[in-house]
Amino acid sequence: MNVSIIDPLQGDFPEVIEEYLEHGCMKCIAFNRRGTLLAAGCANGTCVIWDFETRGIAKELRDKDCTHPITSVCWSKHGRHILVSATDRSLTLWNVVNGEKIARVTLQHVTLHAYLHPGSCSPSVSLACPIASAPVLVDLITGSTTVLPVSVCDTGNGVPPQSRNKFSDGSPPFTPTAACFNKHGDLIYVGNSKGEILIIDYKSNQVCGVVPTSGGAVIKNILFSRNGQFLLTNSNDRTIRMYDNLLSQKDGPRSLDEVSSSCDGLEGIEKLKAIGSNCLVLSREFQDAINKIQWKAPCFSGDGEWVVGASGSKGEHKIYIWDRAGHLVKILEGPKEALTDLAWHPVRPFMVSVNLSGAVYIWAKDYTENWSAFAPDFKELEENEEYVEREDEFDLVPDIEKVKESDINEDEEVDILTVEKDSSFSDSDMSEDELRFLPAIPCPDEPEQQDKYVGSSLKLVDSNHSGSPLSEEAGQNGLANESSPIEVVGNSLGDDTDAGTSSKRKRKPSEKGLELQAEKGRKQPIKKIKSSSSKSSKSKNRTIEVLETSDDVIEVLQ
Structure with missing residues (x-):
């Protein structure tokens, strides 16, 4: 997906709805790391896993203890586990291969988004973002929770005092709306209702940096691109902001300590802001200057070249696509129904959206096929041109150029066992035991x-x-x-009358045809013939009866 070699008028992004998936009422979706499986949370508490290549259901995870709508689904790094959050305040960890429930934890508030720790092979820690409380780190095995700090005071110690951290009813004053891990999970980025981005150390649970946003609006969504180089936020001021991540991808806390040491002359909140300014730098702002619409489910493309935002207006299924430079390149319009969730395929130019009624739409690129160019050196002409032949083009024995000798050593052994790393995955060596496909299970009638x-x-x-x-x-x-023959004629008449009631068009005999049939019926008057006991006489009598009742058939048709 190199943008420099792509036609600017034919960007590598989806354009039309290719197909749609239906299974109950689906609410939220998520791709696995390779994009081969698509998980969807339903309103009845089940989690459906689709095979994205065949567009068939590969597995269905049902929990008899949960019948409430699913709010979010999250894949583990190796794709063998799925974390599901529901409106009954539960977090459930599933084993995808055997469909067994590993752990179930019930929190105090309903969780809007939940994420598994991206750095562990066997995930047991998750980050939950409840509706009316601070984000918490949840140990899914023991059930213990750790509340993350949501604001800083003027003393700059990282965690506000208890007197300023709560209202009289015990709720925090700055209710955060979003939180996420960085690429390796050693840092947590939290957005609060003051419009601040807090950088928190995962191990010490201390605020190490603060990045204030312009306007100070509530941050509703916060997420990283797949390569970890860019951060995206969605605020209540109808603006999507993209930040460049200046910290090292491999060891974020060590890089953060180096930045902190360079700001030793400052103290308190000023030091935290100075550290934050050296960690995140505002790159672009995306908004609809004309309609001023609210945004929903923002995300990056798989390669991070495109920024996507869905319209939050009711009755609209519009998806806006920008490039990283801030130019609006495409507006996709779907059915006249609100959009609830959105996900971009990790590798291919596909996008999946969910509407309010629970259907999943698959957006793909509209490729224009050109069947005229068969040979590599074939040139398609816009209009006729005079052809000038070469001097030796039609010679019987043309001069054949000598074949250049290749520099390849043909005796060298070819390695067919070593698997090369996929360029789309920078850490593909860490995913040898990754689950990519599920065996298909036939469904009997x-x-x-x-x-x-x-x-x-x-x-x-x-x-x-x-x-x-x-x-x-x-x-x-x-x-x-x-x-x-009489039964055949009767059945055909009955079929014609039934078909006339169900179909839109009914065929009638022409007037000339009716006259010819009437004349033929007059020549053969109706006679009543008694049936004899022999087989031949019975068959002849039946045939005569059909011929003689032609007038009756005409009367029925008229």
């Missing part, structure tokens, strides 16, 4: 439907064997499997 089909087929067989006296005679004469 329901027994009720099978009984229904068997019963209907039995009724059809019975109706074929029981009928008019002619069918009984045919059965006695060994012709039970054949329908009589």
Whole structure:
């Protein structure tokens, strides 16, 4: 996804809705690290895992203890675990392979977003962002919680005093709205209602830096790009802000200590702000200057080249795409229904959105196929041009250039065992045991439907064997499997009348055709012939009856 070689008029981003997924009422979505599996939380408390390649359901995680709507889903780094938060204040950790529940913790408040620690192979620590309290670190095995600081006072000690940290009812004054880990999980970034970004050390739980945002509006969303180089925030002032991360990706606390040592001359809140200014630098601001709409579910593309924001207006399913320079490149319009969640594919130019009714829409790029260029040196002409042939083009024995000798050593052994690192994943060596696909499980038909089909087929067989006296005679004469001509005519008439009521168009016979059939019927008057006992006479009598009743058929058609 190198932007420098992409046509500026054909950006590498989705443009149209390619397909949609339906399974109950889905509320939130999340891709695994490779983008091969898509997890969706439903309103009935289940978590559905889709195979994104085949667009089929690979697994469904059901918890009998949870029947409340899911608020967020989060994959572990290796894709073998999923963390699910629900409106019943629960956090549930699932094993994706065998579908077993590993742990379940109940908090004091409903969690809007929950994230697993990205640095551990076997995740047991999660970051939960409740609605009406400070974000907490939750140990999913023991159930213990650690409350993160949400503001700093003028003393600059990192954690405010108890007298200033709570109101009379015990609630914190600066209720945070978002928090996230950095790429390796050694630092936590918290956004509060004062419009401040707090940089917190994961081990010491101390505020190491503060970055105030312009306007001081409440921060609703905060997240990092996949490579950890950029930070995105969404505030109540209808603005999405992108920051450049200046800290080292491998060891954030050590890089933070180096920045802190360079600010030893300052104290208190001024020092924290100085440290924060050397950690995050505001790069761009994204907003709709005309409509001034609120943003929902902002995110980066998989390569970090595009910034995405969804409209928070009711009755709109609009997605805005900007480049990192701040230029609006595309506005995607979906169905006339509100959008609840949004996710970009980690590797490919795909995007997935969820509407209010619970359907998942898959956005893809609209590729224009060109079938005219077959050969590599083929040139498509806009108009006719006069062709000038070469001097030796049509010679019988043209001069053949000598083939240049290659410098490749053909005797050298070819290594077919070593797996090269994927350029899209900077730490692909850490994911040897990563789960990429789930085995498909066939779904048998329901027994009720099978009984229904068997019963209907039995009724059809019975109706074929029981009928008019002619069918009984045919059965006695060994012709039970054949329908009589009168029955065929009657069935065709019944089918035509039924089809006329259900279909939009009904075909009628022409007037000339009716006149010809009437003349033919007058030439053959109706005669009543008694059936004889022989087989040949019965078959002849039945044929004569059909020919003689042609006038009756015409009357029915008229």
